[in-house]
Amino acid sequence: MPFSYYHRLTSKQKTIYLASDSVSSIAVPQAGRLSRSVAAIANALSAERRADLNRACQQLCDDLLGQLEVPPLTVKVLSARPSHDWGELQGLYEPAEDGAEVRITVWMRTAQRRHVVAFKTFLRTLLHELGHHLDYELLELEDSFHTEGFFKRESSLFHQLVTRENTP
Helix, strand or coil: CCCHHHHHHHHHHHHHHHHCCCCCCCCCCCCCHHHHHHHHHHHHHHHCCCCHHHHHHHHHHHHHHHHHHHCCCCCEEECCCEEEEEEEECCEEECCCCCCCEEEEEECCCCCCEEEEEEHHHHHHHHHHHHHHHHCCCCCCCCCCCHHHHHHHHHHHHHCCCCCCHHH
């Protein structure tokens, strides 16, 4: 069942939305090989080391995208989430425009209290933003909508990457 905003989409957008919704998972061929990067993210986050966290996130994305044969992107980890009256921004996907590189930005601290984000929340946010890149580059969709299929793909990636051995 489409989300409530579906009825406001154009015919072309509805076609893209339904194509996105029809894909519920993305198989990571060698997910086990990514466990060190996942553990490095958990360790850097718990130690509150932003530079190490940035490197670990970049490594995970590089390795995952390499396995899927998808063009790379740049990851940027910042400190506290921006907020406004609309809430907190947890992550941001910026597609390539005007010669700029594709970039994912994620924040490691909550906006108000400046607490470090929980590992699973942080990783899911990173994978969520990576999911937009996969929509464009792997699934070759013209747009990236938040569909049930999109959220299932995010969850699929998470469950392939997170094991008891690589989580705090």
